[in-house]
Amino acid sequence: MSKVIKNGTVVTADRTYKADVFMKHGKIEAIGPDLHGDHEFDATDCYIMPGGIDPHTHLEMPFMGTYSADDFESGTRAALSGGTTMVVDFCLPSPNQSLLEALTMWDNKTSKAACDFSFHMAVTWWSEQVFNEMKTVVEKGITTFKHFMAYKGALMVNDDEMYASFQRCAELGALPLVHAENGDVVAALSQKLLAEGNNGPEGHAYSRPPEVEGEATNRAIMIADMAGVPLYVVHTSCEQAHEAIRRARQKGMRVYGEPLIQHLVLDETEYFNKDWNHSARRVMSPPFRNKLHQDSLWAGLQAGSLQVVATDHCAFTTKQKQFGVGDFTKIPNGTGGLEDRLPVLWTKGVSTGRLTMNEFVAVTSTNIAKIMNMYPKKGAIVEGADADIIVWDPKKKKTITAKKQQSVIDYNVFEGVEVTSLPRFVFTRGELAVNDGKVDAHPGHGEFVAREPNGAVNRALSKWKEVVAPRKVERTGIPATGV
Ligand SMILES: NC(=O)NCCC(=O)O
Ligand SMILES: [Zn+2]
Ligand SMILES: [Zn+2]
Numbered sequence: 001m002s003k004v005i006k007n008g009t010v011v012t013a014d015r016t017y018k019a020d021v022f023m024k025h026g027k028i029e030a031i032g033p034d035l036h037g038d039h040e041f042d043a044t045d046c047y048i049m050p051g052g053i054d055p056h057t058h059l060e061m062p063f064m065g066t067y068s069a070d071d072f073e074s075g076t077r078a079a080l081s082g083g084t085t086m087v088v089d090f091c092l093p094s095p096n097q098s099l100l101e102a103l104t105m106w107d108n109k110t111s112k113a114a115c116d117f118s119f120h121m122a123v124t125w126w127s128e129q130v131f132n133e134m135k136t137v138v139e140k141g142i143t144t145f146k147h148f149m150a151y152k153g154a155l156m157v158n159d160d161e162m163y164a165s166f167q168r169c170a171e172l173g174a175l176p177l178v179h180a181e182n183g184d185v186v187a188a189l190s191q192k193l194l195a196e197g198n199n200g201p202e203g204h205a206y207s208r209p210p211e212v213e214g215e216a217t218n219r220a221i222m223i224a225d226m227a228g229v230p231l232y233v234v235h236t237s238c239e240q241a242h243e244a245i246r247r248a249r250q251k252g253m254r255v256y257g258e259p260l261i262q263h264l265v266l267d268e269t270e271y272f273n274k275d276w277n278h279s280a281r282r283v284m285s286p287p288f289r290n291k292l293h294q295d296s297l298w299a300g301l302q303a304g305s306l307q308v309v310a311t312d313h314c315a316f317t318t319k320q321k322q323f324g325v326g327d328f329t330k331i332p333n334g335t336g337g338l339e340d341r342l343p344v345l346w347t348k349g350v351s352t353g354r355l356t357m358n359e360f361v362a363v364t365s366t367n368i369a370k371i372m373n374m375y376p377k378k379g380a381i382v383e384g385a386d387a388d389i390i391v392w393d394p395k396k397k398k399t400i401t402a403k404k405q406q407s408v409i410d411y412n413v414f415e416g417v418e419v420t421s422l423p424r425f426v427f428t429r430g431e432l433a434v435n436d437g438k439v440d441a442h443p444g445h446g447e448f449v450a451r452e453p454n455g456a457v458n459r460a461l462s463k464w465k466e467v468v469a470p471r472k473v474e475r476t477g478i479p480a481t482g483v
Contacts, residue, residue: 001038002029003430005391008043011357012050012381013366021048023387026429030383041425043391047357050365050379051085051115051388051426052342055372056234056258056310059089060109063314064154064332065323069409070315073112075338077441078313078406080433082339083423085388086116086378086449087313088368090146092155095125099133103140113446115428116388118372120144120177126161134168141450143174143373144232149216150181150285159223166227170462173454175371176224177232180216180241181208181286190329201279202271203328205287213286214240221248221255228465230254230457232371235312237263237286239296246305254457256371257306259297261341264309265348266413267291280321281411283331284312298354307367309345311337315409335413339406343419346394351420373455387430396422396437406439 002024010019010031020035021028059075061068070078072089079087093102099121106119121137123130123145134145147162148155157165162178169176189207193199198206217233221244224231236242236257245257268290270282282288300306314334324331337344342364349355355363369379376385397420398404402412426434433441 003039003041003427004035004037005041005043005048005389005425006035008046008048008391010381011047011361013358013362016357021381021389023389023427023430026387028381028383028385028387031381041391043424045393045395046424047392047394048381049361049390049392050381051390051428052083052364053086053088053368053378054079054084054311054313054338054341055088055308055368056312057087057089057338058312058314058334059087061090061092061314063334064330066316066320066332068314068334069317069320070313070336070407071112072110072117072446073114073443074406074408075313076114076117076446077439078339080115080426080428080441081406081439083342083390083392083426084115084338085390085426085428086118087338088118088120088372090122091119091142092122093124099130099137103137110446110448112443114433114441114443115446116386116449117446118142118374118449118451120146122146122148122155123157123161123165124148124155126157126164131164131168134174135172138172138174138453141448143451143453144177145169145174146177146179146234148179149220150179150183150186152183152187156183159219162220163223163227166224166229170227170229173458175230175232175458177234178216178220179235180213180220180233182212182216185212194327194329199327200276201283201328201331204283204331205268205271208285208287210238210240210289210293213238214244217241217244221245221253224255225253228461230256230461232256232258234258235260235263235286235310236297236306238289238293242296242300242306246300249305254461256308257300258308258310259301259306260310260312261337261344262311262335262413263288264294264297265344267294276325277318277321280324280331281318282335282413283321283328283333284314284335285333301355301359301363307363307371309341309363311341313338315407317409318411336407336409337413340400340412340414343422344414344417346421347419373451374449378449387427389427390423391425392421393424394421396420396424398422
């Protein structure tokens with residue numbers, strides 16, 4: 001059965017034009033005027049855009065003594081309801097666990113995914129086994145490796161481990177990712193705050209000032225440069241980290257930065273709310289910052305020094321957050337946002353003139369597909385691409401409320417935010433998942449997206465590092481040794 005989207009305006013990362021879009025067998029087969037098919041969908045007054053890709057989610061993730069509450073079923077349903085048609089989740093081996101064993105565990109979680117997904121593999125410890133298994137992981141289509149510079153005593157890796165892993169990424173044509181916060185300093189500051197009786201959720205924010213993120217970002221950039229590999233910095237939340245990325249890029253380094261929709265829109269005053277639950281629900285790492293940092297992130301998206309907007313969707317219920325009553329270090333870190341990223345970014349970004357529609361598509365979809373090396377299968381409206389498409393109604397309104405969300409948690413950090421712009425239709429590989437605003441996700445429809453290593457940026461950087469590599473100076477007239 002074929003489907004055609006009619007009467008809309010196609011908006012991609014680089015073009016805006018009137019056309020119909022014809023899809024069959026899960027792919028886009030034709031784009032042009034006056035197309036017809038078995039089923040026709042009216043996109044009058046709407047934009048036809050590549051579905052969102054969220055490059056940073058944690059579904060059913062074991063963390064801080066519990067599991068994040070949204071699994072691949074509720075998480076991908078939430079994603080689709082807000083126009084996101086692919087998620088990239090994190091496989092997290094425990095220290096000393098085989099990467100391949102962890103991957104089997106993560107594969108087993110995905111049978112009810114309603115949209116396509118891929119994985120990043122985390123390097124949480126280092127050994128010859130990890131070194132060897134990284135190659136197999138890449139052969140399985142997972143070409144991005146995450147490193148936590150924070151969460152001391154749990155997921156954190158040291159500089160020597162990171163350097164070894166980055167070098168391995170360079171050899172394999174893979175892309176390292178970092179959670180950049182100085183984990184030693186965070187741990188020490190946390191203990192100091194607790195000892196001083198500062199044990200509420202605001203202590204979490206005080207323990208992770210922007211400087212600890214800036215320092216770690218600079219360090220990761222230096223290590224990637226020494227290893228000769230590009231770098232992707234997840235959840236860039238502040239000017240200090242953005243400045244490090246901006247400077248590196250100006251020097252020709254291949255570094256990417258990923259602000260979250262939460263950091264762009266919500267600020268640190270959330271941690272000073274008198275209601276403990278309100279503040280704890282917003283505990284995540286890095287924490288929300290002030291307006292100046294937010295302005296820096298928006299400017300980065302405008303200038304191109306930051307390339308991507310994600311969610312880091314890692315949702316915990318209020319009950320789970322309450323594990324940390326009396327000790328903020330025990331509040332599970334993470335917030336939700338999968339179904340709100342696109343509507344909130346459009347409302348706060350495109351509707352205000354901070355972003356163009358094309359920039360919106362770039363930072364929510366196309367740039368991600370390119371950086372993660374799955375373009376133009378994903379992130380594009382072109383013939384042959386997967387038919388992951390949103391028909392976006394820029395006039396449709398709602399007020400975000402937990403009462404009506406798809407996520408299983410009992411609150412929403414964007415509660416009360418009015419959004420103007422929502423999907424009319426969402427297609428995931430050609431299958432309708434949102435129909436006139438109503439969500440009809442199909443658990444099990446989602447497929448794993450394997451990615452190739454050695455993307456163009458890896459190849460160019462390796463070449464450049466080869467050109468400028470240290471070379472022994474061949475000399476004549478060398479004095480005899482020991483004389
Ligand atoms: N960000 C956060 O607080 N939780 C999820 C894990 C991570 O990405 O650090
Ligand atoms: Zn993180
Ligand atoms: Zn994360």
